[in-house]
Amino acid sequence: MFIDRARIFVQSGKGGDGMSSFRHEKFVPKGGPNGGDGGQGGDVVLVADRNVNTLVDFRYRRLFKAKPGGNGQSSNKYGRDAAALEITVPLGTVVREEESDRVIADLSRDGQRAVVAKGGRGGRGNWHFRTSANRTPTFAEKGEPGEERWLKMELKVLADVGLLGYPSVGKSSILRKVSAAQPEVAAYHFTTLNPILGVVDLSEHRSFVMADIPGLIDGAAEGVGLGHDFLRHIERTKILIHVLDVSGMEGRDPLEDYEKINAELAKYSEKLIKKKQLIAANKVDLLAADREMLTRVESYMAARGQEVFPICALTGEGLEALLERVWTLVETYEEEPEENTEEVVYRAKDTTDFVISRADDGAFVITGARIENLVAMTNFDDEQSLRRFQRIWRYMELDKMLREKGIHEGDTVRIYEMEFEYQV
Incomplete structure (x- = not known):
C-alpha cells in the first residue's frame, strides 16, 4: 500500500x-x-x-x-x-x-x-x-x-524522470515496457492512482529511476481531481517526459493537452515549468498512412525548442532513442543548490517571555516557555525553592503586569499545571 x-x-x-x-x-x-x-x-x-x-x-x-x-x-x-x-x-x-x-x-x-x-x-x-x-x-x-x-x-517521490501527461495517454505502458515495474494498464482513466517507480536499465550498467505518476486534469493546481497528489510528486524529478497521444482516439487535441498541462504546472510552481521536458508522441502505430497529427506536433514543438520522439509504447518503437536522450540529460543534470545540513533541529519561533490572558472562569493565565519551564522545574514543597521562585517572579515584574491587567487580591493565577491565589 x-x-x-x-x-x-x-x-x-x-x-x-x-x-x-x-x-x-x-x-x-x-x-x-x-x-x-x-x-x-x-x-x-x-x-x-x-x-x-x-x-x-x-x-x-x-x-x-x-x-x-x-x-x-x-x-x-x-x-x-x-x-x-x-x-x-x-x-x-x-x-x-x-x-x-x-x-x-x-x-x-x-x-x-x-x-x-x-x-x-x-x-x-x-x-x-x-x-x-x-x-x-x-x-x-x-x-x-x-x-x-x-x-x-x-x-514526495524521488525519481530521476517523471512521466507527465493526461490520463490514458500511455504513461503506464511506457513504464511497463522499459522497466520491471508492473503498473495496471486498462482502457479507462485514472488507472494509476499512486506513483509507481521503475528502474530503467540501459547497456553498459547504466540506469535511472522513472516514475509513473497519476494523470492530472484541468484545475489540478487548485486540487481538482488527483491535483496536488500528482503535482507534489514531480517537484523533485530531474527530467520530465511529456507523453502525448497523437492518435486522436480519445477525441482530444494533443497540443491543447500540452498547453493545459503546462499551464497547471506554471500555476502550481515556477520551478516545475522550468524543468526540461522531452515530448513522447505515443501511439504512432495507430496513425497508419495519415501522419498529419504527428507532423503538426513536431512543427509546433520545434518552434518552441522542444525535442519530439515518436514512439509506440506497446511495440517499443522509438523508445531506445528516447531513453538514450533521457540518460544524457540525467547525467548532465545540475542540481540547484539547497541550504541543507545533515542534522536539522526544530526550534520554536521566537515569542515574548510570557503572555497574560483571561480564562473563561476569570482566572489570569500566564503562558510562555520561560515562565512555564520555571514553574515546571520548581519544587514548591521546599521553602528555599519557593523563595527562589518568588525572587525570580519579582525580577520578571509579573506583579506589575498583572496589576495592569486588573488583577485583585484573591484572584486565581494559572501557570502551566499550577494554580496560585494572588496576594498583594
Missing part, C-alpha cells in the same frame, strides 16, 4: 530531576550539598532511510514518546541521559508543524536527520545553588518538560 501523507504526535523526554542531598561521612558532621544533576531527556529524531518506501507504518502508530532522563543522585552523580527516539521515514519526506504549517524538515538524503522535539534538560542538583549566604541549599530543580507537537508529513 502506498501512503504519502501521515500525521503523528511526538513528545520528547522530560529532563531528570536534580538531587537534593548532603555529604554524610564519618568525622564530617557538616558536609556540604552534593546532589547531582538530572540527565537529558530523549530527543525525537526523524531519520531518512532509503529502504523505507511509504508512510504506511504511521497509519497504525501515531504516538511517539521519548524516554525521560535519569534523576540525579547523591555524591554529585549525574542522571543518565535518555537515548534519542529515532523514527525512520522515506527519502523525500517533508515535515511540517501542524499548528503553524511551517516546514521544519525536508529529508531528501539517506541518513539525513531532523530533531523535531528536543529533550528537556536535566534539573540542577542542590550543589549548584550554594552561595556564601546559603551554604546548605535544600532545594534542587526538577527536570525541564519535553516538547510535544503534532506533525504533518508528506512524501
